[in-house]
Amino acid sequence: MIKTLRLKNQDEILIALGIQDRKLRALEKNFKVTVFVKYDSDGSGAEMSVKGTNSRVDKALAKLQQDLAMNDTTKQLNLVKDSRPFADNIVFRPAHTRPVEARSENQKKYIEAIFSHDLVISSGPAGTGKTFLACACALRALELEMTERIIVTRPIVEAGEKLGFLPGNIEEKVDPYLRPIYDAFYAMLGIEKFNSLKYNNILEIVPLAYMRGRTLEKAFIILDEAQNTLPAQMRMFLTRMGIGSKMIVNGDLSQIDLPNKKESGLLQAAEVLGKLKNVAFVEFSGADVVRHPLVREIVSAYDKYDKKHDKEIK
Template sequence: MSEKLVYTINDENMIHQIFGDLDKNKRIIENSFNVVMKINSEGIEIIGEKEKAEKTYELIEQLVRIIKKQPLTDQQLNYTIDSVLIGKGEELEKLLEEPISYTASGKILRAKTLGQYKYINAIKKNDIVFGIGPAGTGKTYLAMAMAIKAFKNNEVRRIILTRPAVEAGESLGFLPGDLQEKIDPYLRPLYDA
């Protein structure tokens, strides 16, 4: 049976960001939740099965919270949709809490996923943390951000960068170049972060 919910909102800019340019986000949301979304005089009207309409309503609530703090990206939209679909939408508010740090250009640095949020909290609470996971998930970047934050706050006196242990069967002695040129590829991700 079809349910109709209305998310009350009268901020046209907010509605535009939720719907996206040329309704791109709207189509993604409608396809993900199998609902129809319309703009009416009260706000955003959601039409679909009861459970799906309620999940879409929850998604819009989360998107509004995100947009109030920062511009909505495609990555955030997709992650928020996935989180709401698996019932973890409420936990997303943790990501908008205090920023980790600020970049040199003044951009706010925040956890982008719940996994990153847990990783940051583990770094805050423990002396040693092992970050294991796929490439490109922010392990090195976040570890360096937390190290620099601790250094700036005088929580530590220095940051020590060490090269990783050489894998079995690998020897740095046979590579061309001096020691710095041999170690640089291992430390480059740390310098970049």
């Protein structure tokens, strides 16, 4: 006989199938049944068909329904646990320094989008907290067991010095490009905790080129400096998303270092993905700058210069 079970979303798919289908294979082995999975065309859910003798199919379905019910209970507990820290806009509480919190309306909107969407694309000037807040949200998700690991990546685009002329091996050459991400985690975790997460592969910081060929499940993935991706790189990155994962894409369209600025993958992504329902777009402005007060004035001055320059060209 064959019976079916409806999986309503990606969370339920992950619970039923497990990472890399491990739970599905265990279910087939333990209950001596055959399972077929038909995914919805938009990837939002799936239908699971269990084939075997009556008693074995019923027992397998009972186990699946028990797992799904336990997840619903856990979600409710997490919502209660989750509500307290966010009541005062606090995202993450480091042990040794002040809490990380939203300091502008756009930052608050950004944080809310991260926890309510699978993909968030943000753009805005330097100093608006895009990278730092994304890292804080990732640590928060890890703390609440909403994710199993954090992966942060950046494209390596030469702006000034050529990589070949920099001293050291390839890791030492790319390290300066990844340094701002290290700094963000150092500030929130301290060096010892950071090194522990990194050593145990819970936290991974890599150049974008290292992402090719991977499928990342139950992961919180951040792409920083996305304005310097080519369209093909952006497409490659976005298709790394596996079941139970969340992606944050950050960039500053005023700091494109590509030879042809119109080829930015961030620009194209906004156009291509604009109508997808589980993708959120957040745009920061100079008013959201939270660095030295002079940085806000610098951003504003350059914006005025760019607008004036564009008019002169036209």
